[in-house]
Amino acid sequence: MTIQEPATARPAGRPRSEKAEKAIIDATLDLIGEGTGLVELSIEAIASRAGVGKTTIYRRWSNKEDLVADALATLQAPLPRLAGVSxxxxxxxxxxxxxxxxxxxxxxxxxxxxxxxxxxxxxxxxxxxxxxxxxxxxxxxxxxxxxxxxxxxxxxxxxxxxxxxxxxxxxxxxxxxxxxxxxxxxxxxxxxxxxxxxxx
CATH class of the missing domain: 1.10.357.10 (Tetracycline Repressor, domain 2)
Structure with missing residues (x-):
């Protein structure tokens, strides 16, 4: 009979990747909000502000436009619930x-x-x-x-x-x-x- 090892519990808190993603999004919005235009905005600057490496960003977004689009989308409130009555x-x-x-x-x-x-x-x-x-x-x-x-x-x-x-x-x-x-x-x-x- 094979004795199975007990499953390892996941550590509490959000996964590290989610924290990194939030830091990248926040850094992107902060830089734009401070007046950095899209031409001047760089992956290097975002990575530096977010405290991550450029590869961490490129692992999630293939280019700057997709990253900025996702960052802007987070500023939109969730769709409101509709009662459907009238x-x-x-x-x-x-x-x-x-x-x-x-x-x-x-x-x-x-x-x-x-x-x-x-x-x-x-x-x-x-x-x-x-x-x-x-x-x-x-x-x-x-x-x-x-x-x-x-x-x-x-x-x-x-x-x-x-x-x-x-x-x-x-x-x-x-x-x-x-x-x-x-x-x-x-x-x-x-x-x-x-x-x-x-x-x-």
Missing amino acids: VRDDLIVLLDSMRSEAGQVRTRCVMNIAFSESDRYPRLMERFVDIAVEPRRQAMREVIRRGIASGELRPDIEVEMSMAILSGAMIWHHKWGPADGLPADLAERIVDHLLPGLAA
Whole structure:
């Protein structure tokens, strides 16, 4: 009979690789937030700030654009939970999450710096859209489609156009709204202003 060795318990705490990954992400965001443009941002500088070797970074990300995209994605709040009771309520929740993210100064600063050079780094924008933007679009798309199916919304509306109008109104206020912050009821006002044109 073979006696099996007892399984070795995993040490408490987060795995070392997860700590390193967080340090790399934080270092990337800190450097961009301090004004380092994407052209000047280097893997060497990120590794130095994070206290890791360059190989630790390249083990996880094959290039700088993918690393920056993943770092930017961490600034996005998780998708909000939708009650699914009414189209109005769910659209307000989705738009209000956009308002909340726009109100964070560090997030806005980092995004502005990163995307000011997005033409030079198309892979960055493409990856960021895939991992951070498209899930939010899909959530709004599903809410609108559900509203059409339930009869809350007109069957002839263009789903993508409706999304552009709703999101665009929030983006406009984010860009050109008051300097002291967006009003707490902005999402509700946008939805209530535009929904009559979409309602059945």
